[in-house]
Amino acid sequence: MTTVSQHTITGLAARADGVTKTFGTGATAVTALNDLTVNVQRGQFTAIMGPSGSGKSTLMHCLAGLDTVDSGEVWIGETRLTGLGDKALADVRRNRVGFIFQQFNLLPTLSAEENITLPLAIASRRPDARWFDTVVEAVGLADRLTHRPSELSGGQQQRVACARALLPKPDVIFADEPTGNLDSRSGGDILRFLRRSVEEFNQTIVMVTHDPNAAAFADRVVFLLDGRLVHELRDPDADDVLDTMKALDALGQDAEPRARA
């Protein structure tokens, strides 16, 4: 069994250990994650890829404590999420993880600054003024702080969401298709910011993406197929990622449908 000291020594920010997750029951049951183990190293940028339905979102939701698993264990840092009660899990989500969504998910009535500081306010934590300035400078939003989301471009809104995720210095930022709604230039800004967060601020990031160019910003890409981790690339380039995706798509098309009794 995995122990607290092992996690401390290995420097893992998150871990799924033999995780299985099934949706539904009987003939329509779908095994979204199938005895899957993955380690997320602290201070690394990890991308999760795989064909549609391979389990990427389910894995991210389970790692972030947004969903529970049927068997296996999930860890954030030294905290085992499996078996935690609702209150403790909510505490992990509030204080230990950050989220960036494809649709930005900003509150429309709040200014950019209020959106950025909201998670800390909810957790009754005060933002450190210097760190706030550093984060705002890094996303290039210093002259947009009083604007509401409707007064910002999509790229600027996503930069607000990035600053909101980074400000509390979470153990892990989970980004779900963060560039999926943006043109390539704005998407590039977001990816460069995520990369800088890892290199300069030692932030750990896990990103689900379908885009090989986005995945190429990561230190490591893990590939899922049918709920299993089937391949990984280190220091990937976009061509290698694309080739791997093509190979997995072909394998997926040959495979049996995944509904199981």
Ligand SMILES: Nc1ncnc2c1ncn2[C@@H]1O[C@H](COP(=O)(O)OP(=O)(O)OP(=O)(O)O)[C@@H](O)[C@H]1O
């Ligand atoms: N709430 C749910 N109820 C039933 N089945 C679900 C649910 N969530 C996911 N699934 C199923 O689990 C499998 C994995 O889904 P998941 O969304 O994790 O895949 P994905 O790789 O993120 O897909 P995509 O790239 O299309 O977003 C799919 O077969 C999906 O239909």
